[in-house]
Amino acid sequence: MSQLPLSDYEKHRAAFMANMPNNSIALFAAASELTRSNDTEFPFCQNKNFFYLTGFNEPDALLVLLKNEQGQNKSVLFSLPKDALHEIWQGRRIGQIKAVQEYGVDESFEVADVETLLSDYLDGKSQVLFGFSDHDFAAQVFTWLKQVKSNIRQGAKTPQHLADADPIVAELRLIKTENELALMRQANHISGLAHQRAMQKCQVGKFEYQMEAEILHEFARHGARHPAYASIVAGGDNANILHYTDNSDVLKNNELLLIDAGAELSGYAADITRTFPVNGQFTTEQKAIYQLVLDAKNLAINAIKPGMSFAKLNILTNAFLTQGLVDLGIIEGDLTELISDKKVKEYFIHGLGHWLGLDVHDVGDYHINTDREQLRAFEVGMVMTIEPGIYIPLSDHSVDEKWRGIGVRIEDNIAVTATGFENLTANSPQTIEDIEALMKA
Amino acid sequence: MSQLPLSDYEKHRAAFMANMPNNSIALFAAASELTRSNDTEFPFCQNKNFFYLTGFNEPDALLVLLKNEQGQNKSVLFSLPKDALHEIWQGRRIGQIKAVQEYGVDESFEVADVETLLSDYLDGKSQVLFGFSDHDFAAQVFTWLKQVKSNIRQGAKTPQHLADADPIVAELRLIKTENELALMRQANHISGLAHQRAMQKCQVGKFEYQMEAEILHEFARHGARHPAYASIVAGGDNANILHYTDNSDVLKNNELLLIDAGAELSGYAADITRTFPVNGQFTTEQKAIYQLVLDAKNLAINAIKPGMSFAKLNILTNAFLTQGLVDLGIIEGDLTELISDKKVKEYFIHGLGHWLGLDVHDVGDYHINTDREQLRAFEVGMVMTIEPGIYIPLSDHSVDEKWRGIGVRIEDNIAVTATGFENLTANSPQTIEDIEALMKA
Amino acid sequence: MSQLPLSDYEKHRAAFMANMPNNSIALFAAASELTRSNDTEFPFCQNKNFFYLTGFNEPDALLVLLKNEQGQNKSVLFSLPKDALHEIWQGRRIGQIKAVQEYGVDESFEVADVETLLSDYLDGKSQVLFGFSDHDFAAQVFTWLKQVKSNIRQGAKTPQHLADADPIVAELRLIKTENELALMRQANHISGLAHQRAMQKCQVGKFEYQMEAEILHEFARHGARHPAYASIVAGGDNANILHYTDNSDVLKNNELLLIDAGAELSGYAADITRTFPVNGQFTTEQKAIYQLVLDAKNLAINAIKPGMSFAKLNILTNAFLTQGLVDLGIIEGDLTELISDKKVKEYFIHGLGHWLGLDVHDVGDYHINTDREQLRAFEVGMVMTIEPGIYIPLSDHSVDEKWRGIGVRIEDNIAVTATGFENLTANSPQTIEDIEALMKA
Amino acid sequence: MSQLPLSDYEKHRAAFMANMPNNSIALFAAASELTRSNDTEFPFCQNKNFFYLTGFNEPDALLVLLKNEQGQNKSVLFSLPKDALHEIWQGRRIGQIKAVQEYGVDESFEVADVETLLSDYLDGKSQVLFGFSDHDFAAQVFTWLKQVKSNIRQGAKTPQHLADADPIVAELRLIKTENELALMRQANHISGLAHQRAMQKCQVGKFEYQMEAEILHEFARHGARHPAYASIVAGGDNANILHYTDNSDVLKNNELLLIDAGAELSGYAADITRTFPVNGQFTTEQKAIYQLVLDAKNLAINAIKPGMSFAKLNILTNAFLTQGLVDLGIIEGDLTELISDKKVKEYFIHGLGHWLGLDVHDVGDYHINTDREQLRAFEVGMVMTIEPGIYIPLSDHSVDEKWRGIGVRIEDNIAVTATGFENLTANSPQTIEDIEALMKA
Ligand SMILES: [Mn+2]
Ligand SMILES: [Mn+2]
Ligand SMILES: [Mn+2]
Ligand SMILES: [Mn+2]
The missing domain is CATH 3.40.350.10 (Creatinase/prolidase N-terminal domain)
Structure with a gap:
């Protein structure tokens, strides 16, 4: 190992x-x-x-x-x-x-x-x-x-x-050495293989826990005997329960499956989320939400470099997602106002990301002095997750029925480098085309 | 589930x-x-x-x-x-x-x-x-x-x-209902499938933890998300460490692999041990020890019925194993004396079995009043393991070199019935022929 | 000792x-x-x-x-x-x-x-x-x-x-032996001497703690090195604080002094309260209240015998005190109603008594089954305090000014005998005449 | 107060x-x-x-x-x-x-x-x-x-x-203010009155606890409701138990009585020891030991000034007491050797003194850096006890019989002043003449 x-x-x-x-x-x-x-x-x-x-x-x-x-x-x-x-x-x-x-x-x-x-x-x-x-x-x-x-x-x-x-x-711990980064790259590699395998093994009628079993087996046979945290394998509306770990339901046609799972390798965590259609084909609405979240994730990641902060990434991502939800007709109103009201946080209900290392929610201060805004500037060697999501529970009657029951999160693990960033999550399909192609195969 | x-x-x-x-x-x-x-x-x-x-x-x-x-x-x-x-x-x-x-x-x-x-x-x-x-x-x-x-x-x-x-x-808890027995039968069935799969997947050069991964995956895909206890996957001399759970070594040619692993299904434990050759073929000495342990196990199991006790089974099994070790030339001396000296306990260093149920070492008294001999009579509905073993560590220079490094345990789960017993561990190969046949396939 | x-x-x-x-x-x-x-x-x-x-x-x-x-x-x-x-x-x-x-x-x-x-x-x-x-x-x-x-x-x-x-x-512990009674008689005797000495040493201008010092010295020189509980030495309105133990104020003319103090002898407690005028002469109002409390105390004590209970003594004493307060014009209304409303408990705010022994509030059940009324019948060998009191704080503007600031409690220790009772508190003056005579001497 | x-x-x-x-x-x-x-x-x-x-x-x-x-x-x-x-x-x-x-x-x-x-x-x-x-x-x-x-x-x-x-x-706390010194002077004054009273009340046949009662009464009537520590009232050989607080024995003719008792006044402790003959007359041997301890005490006290330390006082006092015991024939040998062997510590078995203040063994470091010798220099405002003693138990058969059963300690409370010291323990007789005179009166 x-x-x-x-x-x-x-x-x-x-x-x-x-x-x-x-x-x-x-x-x-x-x-x-x-x-x-x-x-x-x-x-x-x-x-x-x-x-x-x-x-x-x-x-x-x-x-x-x-x-x-x-x-x-x-x-x-x-x-x-x-x-x-x-x-x-x-x-x-x-x-x-x-x-x-x-x-x-x-x-x-x-x-x-x-x-x-x-x-x-x-x-x-x-x-x-x-x-x-x-x-x-x-x-x-x-x-x-x-x-x-x-x-x-x-x-x-x-x-x-x-x-x-x-x-x-x-x-x-917050600043990773090259050796630590090599281990985390490897933890991500193994975790990516597991997410690929889940996509390949996914079928309507299987159970969530069976997909979890595929994931954990892939981790373990590469030497990662334990996941870094309880795996979330959430079909359909279950994705709208953030830390859903029952993993006990059957996978249904036309629903999405959200898997948030990462290997622990020699103590170091990966933390990857992928969302994909149970039957291998996104519906129109699923596609729309998925693409929005994917673009937001990439927007945030591409902005990462020394000096950037979570506070700034939040502004960027929240504005982008607000615009997107307005475009889709999910929310209405004056864009500037919606942004300043943080309207998007009703659908993107958690944080954009967190430090990653020996702990999945790794140690290290997010703040400067006593600010409440995560203003701390990124430095070379920091590793973090970027994980935007949009969650529209079945029970949310304020939104058009066609969107309900959709929960999407996409999460990569990013190291800050001198020139920008390295995406440690390199081998796990995420474009709609790649996912559909892999699942068809 | x-x-x-x-x-x-x-x-x-x-x-x-x-x-x-x-x-x-x-x-x-x-x-x-x-x-x-x-x-x-x-x-x-x-x-x-x-x-x-x-x-x-x-x-x-x-x-x-x-x-x-x-x-x-x-x-x-x-x-x-x-x-x-x-x-x-x-x-x-x-x-x-x-x-x-x-x-x-x-x-x-x-x-x-x-x-x-x-x-x-x-x-x-x-x-x-x-x-x-x-x-x-x-x-x-x-x-x-x-x-x-x-x-x-x-x-x-x-x-x-x-x-x-x-x-x-x-x-x-000590007396299982028919519904509990059905669950335990199912837990054993799943665990047996896992042991079969381990035999099939075993190869020189693989790692112990990879065999563990096969086992746990088989458990999980049948709905047993957790093992009932830390799985022991012990190649070669590691089998002589009773609770070896590092599972970190490579599997070597001409060595045995001892796997003690059982699924937990809706809270109920299975507890099965199988020992088999890494390369699929027992050596002469491995065969001799293995057959002795297997015969001892079957001897004990066949004696189980209401009224029997662990104390009586111990007498039976210890005598049989002593005779066997004498026949193999591993121990020497007067048989009666060896038996009364409990000489065999130097090689069979743990107990013959234990109650099984919601806990792998299940609750329930083994004794009558204040006896120290596990005299309690078996009753219909009790479930127990029977798990004789012979352990000859590499470091044991009192024994001919050819025997050293061999550790064998075979463990089944038995329910006491009105007419005798039911072996819940029905689908897991254990004769030398069956094992070698399965591994060749 | x-x-x-x-x-x-x-x-x-x-x-x-x-x-x-x-x-x-x-x-x-x-x-x-x-x-x-x-x-x-x-x-x-x-x-x-x-x-x-x-x-x-x-x-x-x-x-x-x-x-x-x-x-x-x-x-x-x-x-x-x-x-x-x-x-x-x-x-x-x-x-x-x-x-x-x-x-x-x-x-x-x-x-x-x-x-x-x-x-x-x-x-x-x-x-x-x-x-x-x-x-x-x-x-x-x-x-x-x-x-x-x-x-x-x-x-x-x-x-x-x-x-x-x-x-x-x-x-x-609830039923005292003859030897225990002898010790408790002795503890009461010593405590009675101390209360006498306090009366003799009392003077306007002395401090409460100095009276406490006289009490404790009298205890100690007879071998009772510790009081059974924190002594209450409460001049004037301080008597209306039930567990006043600061004992820090100066004694004033025309005020009463309430002393609740008992020796601990070889582990056994006495618990005696006496109230007397600082200057040696009761005022008219002090006399009226004092006599009422004294009569109530004696009424209760004289009713004690095997089979009696605190519940019955409470009925007796509360009725008597109610009548007395009505007669003094302190409370008004229909006597029967006042009694059934427990009106007197506004002035007699604590219990009538408690078991006494190794602890001042001694162990032992007061109840039969789950009654809430202290119905348990007295038995030979039980020892209890009887301690009625009337408390009219200076701050109680519902009562005529002349009564305010008066707080009186008189407490004896009683053993139940086959024929009735023995008052263990035999040597401590309590009639108005005896007190005034002693203090004049 | x-x-x-x-x-x-x-x-x-x-x-x-x-x-x-x-x-x-x-x-x-x-x-x-x-x-x-x-x-x-x-x-x-x-x-x-x-x-x-x-x-x-x-x-x-x-x-x-x-x-x-x-x-x-x-x-x-x-x-x-x-x-x-x-x-x-x-x-x-x-x-x-x-x-x-x-x-x-x-x-x-x-x-x-x-x-x-x-x-x-x-x-x-x-x-x-x-x-x-x-x-x-x-x-x-x-x-x-x-x-x-x-x-x-x-x-x-x-x-x-x-x-x-x-x-x-x-x-x-180690350096007392003038107001604190005033309180401690007063605590000493009260305690001194109590020691005087004990001498006056002492009689053959009284009990130790009765002398304690006199002491505590004197404390309390001056407003010191509690002693600063458990009073030691030790007749005869009891003085050789350092913290004897049973105080339960009868006082015997021709024996000494050691009383170590101090008042606590508004939180501040006095800590005074006096030793005197039960019958009012020292015997020859008692006189000899007593005078030696008294001289040692005064020698130490007179040496106190800023810059002095317990370490230096120890050297002084130990040498003096060694010489004294040699002179009395209680110990034998070369004086220099006896001193360097600390032979006197067999008879003077405790420390020479300690800080005094809100606690009787008051807080404050005795050391400089990590020395083990109490080298810390005295400063103005420090208060300490000086309390040499000589203890010869009845059971010590290495000493001539006539000395056995004698235990003497004399303890004063000293404040360090700019010019030397102030003995706070001013009103408590200590010369043989003064004690015998007071007790005769
Ligand atoms: Mn995460
Ligand atoms: Mn077992
Ligand atoms: Mn009471
Ligand atoms: Mn001291």
């Missing part, structure tokens, strides 16, 4: 440590296994920040990054011990020796040693960095601080500053 | 309520969604006891069963409300009206009403039944009891007895 | 164990020290149920009562170990040897042994009794149950029934 | 806010009532940091200090609302209007408003200061941060830095 070279994670750690003040310590906890039912567990999913900084895929580990008063760094990984009996029953573990040799940390100990070593690490440090969003871990940090404080009359010095490591890691 | 008629869940509730004393109340909480990473969630898995009593597949619901002083029953379901905006974003909900109409509860309220209604239900009851294994819910119950107690000087009567509902539901 | 013979606590345990079903276990936790500020603690107060069953006055202990399948009892006390260094710093401990020799438990272990021994005790028991009102301890019980459950496939049997020990102990 | 002018607390807040960076927020929680048993509570003790910054003595309040980006300060107090019914039952509350008018905060709201207002306060702040030692409050802070974070895609900015407010307040 494709994956980042382990040395890349060392670089991630180095980049994080460059953000640490002297005489500080950073703590990152791995995820734990989560019970599904009784004694079975969900497939393990590593904590994404921990993974970004280690590439280490076992539960219950702890990464400690230390920067001393002279600015020298040290990384320590606490992980589950090698244990013959456990490994016969539960599988192999990496252990402490390989952690140093292969994962490049400076030192490695068994997790049981955390209790004895951590108060030493903390004593005298001026700042502790950890992710504030994990409240159980925060409580753990306060317990460790208390251990240090209990020695205060003997001269122990409890750290007095805590800093949220989450936004620091988020800024790093 | 196959599923139990909703009226069956009413019968389950009635059976549970028959176990409730007069003037008591039982509480069953649904599962909650669990975060996978950031804002994505694992596929929802309902709490199995809640599901057994409701067939209701939404998170965050609460089932309340009430029996009054005259022994009359009432069922109340608290569930998430219908909410137009939420349903556009997150999907459809069943709501309170359908809960009564379709799921057959006597009354249904929004979950927000629990706080006001539950102290009324509790006031004056003599016993509260709930599952003791869910500690968060137990804490919730104590909070509700406190609310009642706060009115004690005004005459409120706090329930003074709590009973563990888990073992009561376990006993019910 | 007066205290119960330690053998009495053995009798309490025996009485409790007579309520335990065969094959059950009961758990009672001692209190822990509570921090007041930084490293100082509040004076230790033992958990009252634990104390009732042990007489053991150290923190962090655990009493385990065991009844086997044949109905044989065993008591086990887990307590802090003897520890030379600790005792130099923190004080003496009783330790395990004295626990058996002096406190009469069958076995005693160090608290650290709870973890290893308790799952053995629990395994196979059918019922666990503990106090449901302590939620932290309940969580602990569930943790212990989980430890047992983790061995379930090896034949461990987790208890399936939990029973609330609180109401069982409450019923025992 | 003596107390600080409320305007002093405004100064304390201003001093704290001078330590806050721009664009920060500080949070200080009041204490809550603590249950003693059933429905009774311990006397309320305010959180000392909260009290230092507000002078506000009600439970469940929250102080919020805000500094904006321009460095402007604002203080907000959330407190319990005025509530007529509650005040009739539970006592008066200050309410929001008086909080502003009398306590000088800029704004005041009901505690129920915290939930709505606090996320606004937090949004956009760069630092949150609060006391790290209160883990429940820390968990609350993280919950509030999460509320802010939930709006992150709308542009909310979660604070990314948390700072421990405890050491900042500690440094402020």
Whole structure:
């Protein structure tokens, strides 16, 4: 399976440590296994920040990054011990020796040693960095601080500053390296193959979950054992439920099928949406809406370059879609007013896109200072989705009957480059002609 | 998708309520969604006891069963409300009206009403039944009891007895109805198709995870969207790691492939293991071990009937396998002594089988009183796995080199019938001839 | 200091164990020290149920009562170990040897042994009794149950029934033994001396807290180091704040002083209220109200005997006080209607009395079944307060000005005897003449 | 009762806010009532940091200090609302209007408003200061941060830095103002009167708790309703248990009585120890030990001035006491060696002193950097105890019998002044002559 070279994670750690003040310590906890039912567990999913900084895929580990008063760094990984009996029953573990040799940390100990070593690490440090969003871990940090404080009359010095490591890691994760982009290209490639296969396998009378099965099989046989998020396979009016994941209905003639599905490859997400006719032929109205959304998507993508922002793309896309809906007679009124009233948001009810990376809705700030408009300028190495849509539920009686039940979204994954953009979603048909041709074949 | 008629869940509730004393109340909480990473969630898995009593597949619901002083029953379901905006974003909900109409509860309220209604239900009851294994819910119950107690000087009567509902539901779940058996037959049928497909698709040079992909695709296209447990796809020596789920290695010539995988269908698990040669031809040693395990499995299964027990099956199977290993020259010594020393457990390192149902390791007591020997007699309607195995790791230098790296397990799912047993695992090849024939085709 | 013979606590345990079903276990936790500020603690107060069953006055202990399948009892006390260094710093401990020799438990272990021994005790028991009102301890019980459950496939049997020990102990505590009555007589005697001293020391210009100081000093020098509850020393209109405990105002001429204060002696509470003129002479209006309350109190007390109830005493007292307020012109209207409207409760705003014992508001049910009227019949050995009061705040402009600012409560402690009652509050002046005489002296 | 002018607390807040960076927020929680048993509570003790910054003595309040980006300060107090019914039952509350008018905060709201207002306060702040030692409050802070974070895609900015407010307040509290010194002088004066009274009331045959009663009565009648810590009243060998607070034994002829007791006045502690003969006459050995401890105490006190440190005082006092014990023949050996071996610490087993203020063991660092020797130089306004002692338990058979059972500690409270020191403990006899004279009178 494709994956980042382990040395890349060392670089991630180095980049994080460059953000640490002297005489500080950073703590990152791995995820734990989560019970599904009784004694079975969900497939393990590593904590994404921990993974970004280690590439280490076992539960219950702890990464400690230390920067001393002279600015020298040290990384320590606490992980589950090698244990013959456990490994016969539960599988192999990496252990402490390989952690140093292969994962490049400076030192490695068994997790049981955390209790004895951590108060030493903390004593005298001026700042502790950890992710504030994990409240159980925060409580753990306060317990460790208390251990240090209990020695205060003997001269122990409890750290007095805590800093949220989450936004620091988020800024790093937001800008992808060339190796990360290569992985994301590959995740997109696999996901594109899956969308093609869905188009080819689609038939009236099949069930949504069967199309999902085709998608997931294509992911898995290319090494992407899990989707990056719950796949949406929504026939007909189901497309108008944004996060429809029941995938339980039968596919009907003359309806569209919206599939929003992306592979997770070595932790990195793809997030692709395609909409196509169940029977292989768009109706006139489906064509009209589809073409409008497709043009909007391409308009937005083609505008992407360093310095662009979601705020500006929103203005562009919303104006274009408004014009389009007016032209189709779906909405009426003065164009300028409709635009300033954001009338189109009644049909395009979600955001235009989002950061993409180790998470499908990836970390990273969208804002500058306290603006509410996503004014942040794009930079080289950012990856985002562009995913306009138009949704006209069956229940929307304000629109001519012929449009009702149509829900269209088209979503590509875009990397910002020095000269503009790279569309990572290269192998997934999207023009009406290409889709109809593929489905006819 | 196959599923139990909703009226069956009413019968389950009635059976549970028959176990409730007069003037008591039982509480069953649904599962909650669990975060996978950031804002994505694992596929929802309902709490199995809640599901057994409701067939209701939404998170965050609460089932309340009430029996009054005259022994009359009432069922109340608290569930998430219908909410137009939420349903556009997150999907459809069943709501309170359908809960009564379709799921057959006597009354249904929004979950927000629990706080006001539950102290009324509790006031004056003599016993509260709930599952003791869910500690968060137990804490919730104590909070509700406190609310009642706060009115004690005004005459409120706090329930003074709590009973563990888990073992009561376990006993019910242990004996399957004909409808449940039909579902489990179907889950086995699907799983058998998947094992057949794996044999057909197997090739030297493919990866374990690709075989897993074939399995899961076969499950899913028949409506079993999730496996009942993490699939084990273990080539060569990996088979000697019992719960090997990395499934990341390449399949090699002259090695065996052990696959332990079963579908979950409408909540019910199959649990099937097959072992076969990667290249389609068993070697002499593989054949010898395989035949021994297969004969042991069949010996055990054929002995199953009402009144039999795991304890007796263990004696039978262990003796047979000991004799077999002696005959093969893998172990040496006096047969009687080897048997009484349980020498075979060095190679057959796990249990012979387990209950099977809504959980793969299903609930239900194995014991009578406080015995340690699984003496409980089988009864009609019980379903169990029978899964002997022999494991000789590459690292086991006490055994002749030719045997090393062989790990074999064969596992069928058996229902106890009035006259003996029914093997639910009917369509999955297991004789050496059948396997080699299928793989050659 | 007066205290119960330690053998009495053995009798309490025996009485409790007579309520335990065969094959059950009961758990009672001692209190822990509570921090007041930084490293100082509040004076230790033992958990009252634990104390009732042990007489053991150290923190962090655990009493385990065991009844086997044949109905044989065993008591086990887990307590802090003897520890030379600790005792130099923190004080003496009783330790395990004295626990058996002096406190009469069958076995005693160090608290650290709870973890290893308790799952053995629990395994196979059918019922666990503990106090449901302590939620932290309940969580602990569930943790212990989980430890047992983790061995379930090896034949461990987790208890399936939990029973609330609180109401069982409450019923025992409600009926006082002769030794307990002797202690409560003594607690009342000391408290009566304190109320006498307050009357003698009272002067215009002194502060409420100084009267409290006299009270507490009198308690303490007789061995009652702590009051049973926060003393109320309320001059003038402060008496109309029921739980006024600021005790910070100066005592003024022509005002009344209400003191509600009782000693705690070896754990048992007295609860006495006296009201008297700051300057030693009642005014006409003060006299009128005072005499009415005094007569009501005596009326109620004289009616006490086995079979009487708070419900009946309420009817009696409320009628009498209503008539009295009508006679004084404070309320007007048809007497029968005023009584049925409970008009008097605007001036007599609290309950007539409450159980008294180890707690000032002692445990024990007031009700029969689910009545809301305190219909429970008095029995020999019950102890209660009788404490009518009339409160007319300065701010109550519905009443003639001359009555405003008067708040009177008179409270005695009464034991029910075979022939009627014993007033435990024997030495504290209450007639207008006696009070004025004492204060003149 | 003596107390600080409320305007002093405004100064304390201003001093704290001078330590806050721009664009920060500080949070200080009041204490809550603590249950003693059933429905009774311990006397309320305010959180000392909260009290230092507000002078506000009600439970469940929250102080919020805000500094904006321009460095402007604002203080907000959330407190319990005025509530007529509650005040009739539970006592008066200050309410929001008086909080502003009398306590000088800029704004005041009901505690129920915290939930709505606090996320606004937090949004956009760069630092949150609060006391790290209160883990429940820390968990609350993280919950509030999460509320802010939930709006992150709308542009909310979660604070990314948390700072421990405890050491900042500690440094402020360490240096007492003239008003604080005046209060502490008064607390010492009251405590000194109490120690005098104890000497006067002492008699063979009285009980330790009766001497405690005299002490506490003297505190209380001067307005100090609570001692600053649990009083130690230790006759004879009990003095060799450092924190002996049972106070339950009878006072015997020819034994010493050690009393360590100090009043708390408006939150400020005194901490005084005196040791004297039960019968009013020191024996020869008692005199010898007593004089040695008294001389050591005075030696240490006389050395106090700005620049001195506990480390230096320790050297001085230990040397002096070593010499003294050698002179008395209690220890033997080469003086220099005995000193460097710290032999005296076998008899003088605790520290020489500690900071004193709102807590008896007051906050404030004793160290410079990470030294372990209490090298911090004294500064004007610091207050500390000086409390040497010599303890020879009855069980110490290494010492001549005549010395056994003697335990002596003498403790004064000292403020550092520009020119040296002020002994706040001015009115409590300590020379042998003065004590014997007072007790004879
Ligand atoms: Mn997307
Ligand atoms: Mn199995
Ligand atoms: Mn009372
Ligand atoms: Mn001290």
